[in-house]
Amino acid sequence: MLRNNYVLSCCVNFDFMFLKFKDEVSSILSDAIAKSGFETDDLALAESPHADLASSVGFKLASKYKQSPKAISEKIYANISLQADSYVANAQMTGPYINFFTSRTFLNETVLRVLLDRENFGNLGNYGKVILEHTSANPDGPLHIGHIRNSVIGDTLARILKRAGYDVETQYYINDMGRQIAVVVWGLENFKFDTTKKKDHAIAEVYINANKTLVDEKEHSPEVDAIMKKYEIGDPEIEGKFKGAIDTCMEGIKESLTRMNIHHDKFIWESRFVRSGEVNLIMDRVKALDRTELKDGAFMVDLKDVGIQKSLVIQRSDGTSLYTTRDLSYHEWKTTQCDRMIDILGADHKLISSQLKAVLHILGSKEPEIVIFEFVSLPEGSMSTRRGVFISADELIDEVEKAAYDVVDKKLPDKDDEFKKMVAKFVSIGAVRYDIIRISPEKATTFDWKEAVDFEKQGAPFIQYAHARACSIIKNAKDEGVSFEDFDPNVLLESQEIGLIKKIAAFESVIDNASRELKPNIVAIYARELADAFNQFYRFVPVITAEPEFRSARLALVECSRIVLANALDTLGIFAPESM
């Protein structure tokens, strides 16, 4: 498709751009260090505003060799030998630092590489099956703004891991054996189910009413206990009722998730592990441990030696299992299906998940990798489905979509209503997802309506707009007969062009870091920086109106930007519009 001789001559068998640059720098520096007679396994390489990669190795060796950092760096620097045509253009000494810079070859190959790989640019070569569990909200009401932090983190991580090369399966674990579902079942028999409402919201209404009544009229509590017990032993009639209630609620939840561009591959009911006998098997194995003791009829696991003061109860005195016991079975089952397990959990699960990991470890089973996110609270305090104190995801998206529509209506008054609605839709979903994902999971947040519907801050619409603008330039170029089928990347010399290419090249290492550290916000920040770099290029460097020798190369760069912006947005689960 690309008829460019340059492509044919250089684009065979090279692997990842920035990662390869890093490798080359590492080997150049190691060689120089060895030649200088020093020894270290820490090259002290880091990205820096002063260079593409900078080493402060002089400092590291100073005390060991009793020389000044600068003297050491000078010796190493004198022994650096660069190869022609590599990704490393030159090394410079600035004070005691040794700075490395990418070469023209690196920049040129980045551009050509993106044009060849297109939507696959940024995909890495990891392998293995990953089961990623996220959301797993109890089916007793709609997803609220706390749950969707879990969903968005989970879905984005799944997308990142897929790009990193893993075979990812997402699972939603349905806690169908908890008391709250029994309350819903009891509630459905005693309260009106509002069929005019979205199903998960109608379930919440029943659940809230049922809870209120159960608090006010204590005599009904045994009725719920009876329902729970029947479900535990597998009473067919009760099972049907549970299934009906849960399916009803899940239908609404799935609708909300789909709306946010989130999909689960599997829905796993916790009761299956009780029914299959796996829970009993694992209880027996845990009971057989030296550390498990019978206390007042219940079995407790002592975990003090692994730093957990709180003992874990794995079987009640009435012989039934608990949430964690079933979770133990779930995780052992997952182990047989994959190479890595990742769970996304709220901060309230910190203790329980460390207990879970500890017991799995003691049993000789694989432990899950756990991503904990801190709570989203309301200005007036924490949310609770049971008390009816929460802002639902649907409500949030509705409001954001309305606000988005107003903005679109103002900016594009001449467009037809259908178009405006469509734009409002993907802008709002993007804004909601971006606002959640840009913040590190370990940061607790307080929800603020004013912030949530504010489109002035530089979030998803900014990135989507950059993408749309790139599309527009490409379209205009096509109309004017400008193409990039044959171009010379060597003419891309402006600082904005070079900055943009470097940013584009960084996508692979961004995916690499984000997947390694399970930090989805790295990708969010990157996408914004990429849009930033593109906007600066756009502002200062004319494309279509440029001289012919620059035109095609710049257009190729616009196409590269478009591709990587789209890939980054896709990784964030955000739609990349061609116009907005």
Next chain:
RNA sequence: GGGCUCGUAGUAUAGUCCGGAUAGUACUUGGGCCUCCGGAGCCUAGGACCCGGGUUCAAAUCCCGGCGAGCCCGCCA
């Protein structure tokens, strides 16, 4: 009371794990920029590492002690 997490400009945050050069960004605030490819844009100015010790050539980053916020500490999930 014990445990875990967090504390960066007026606000929201990146950087902290693995210590290095001028602490990056957005909103807000003050100046500018359309004869030119989409102004949801660009340029520019101002402003911050909770406090106190310690380690180090070097601390936002590591250690200790405070203070403040959130979460957990149930035979709930």
